[in-house]
């Protein structure tokens with residue numbers, strides 16, 4: 001496995017120049033430490049407390065499983081979203097989510113009407129390989145992904161199996177923007193880890209096209 005962005009270069013609370021990952025057929029840009037330490041701490045604590053977290057169930061290989069993480073969906077009233085057979089109706093934006101969204105929109109250079117929140121309670125919680133390529137996200141979705149809390153590894157690999165997987169460690173306050181053909185050509189995920197890690201909240205801001 002190749003690590004394109006050296007985790008040791010994480011600059012929590014110090015926003016350096018955005019780093020473009022070298023991925024064929026993808027546009028992925030990493031903004032390290034876009035949320036400064038105290039601001040990121042406050043958002044993490046606020047989200048853990050205020051968000052309506054739930055554990056959804058998914059059907060896999062004919063059996064129903066609890067998703068290995070907690071989730072929540074917030075957004076404009078018409079931003080209903082379906083993935084892995086789960087349909088999520090949006091809760092209304094909170095003041096905190098609007099503040100975080102403004103930073104993600106600035107990094108991504110676009111606007112978002114919804115956000116999927118994922119809460120990884122410890123290293124056993126994870127996100128499997130997938131692409132955010134549902135029809136309601138349009139042909140070349142822009143996704144603004146904000147990470148708060150424990151550093152977790154984010155992995156990408158091409159859908160056609162060519163090349164190596166790429167890993168980036170996403171830290172407290174980082175913002176990763178995926179755009180262009182990324183979702184068409186690449187899968188991504190956040191694997192389990194045996195390392196003892198604390199809680200992490202990830203927010204993926206999206207634009208759902210109302211059907």
Ligand SMILES: O=C(O)CCC(=O)C(=O)O
Pocket residue numbers: 116118127132145154170188189190202204
């Ligand atoms: O937690 C992460 O960094 C990944 C989240 C993700 O892949 C998603 O929400 O689609």
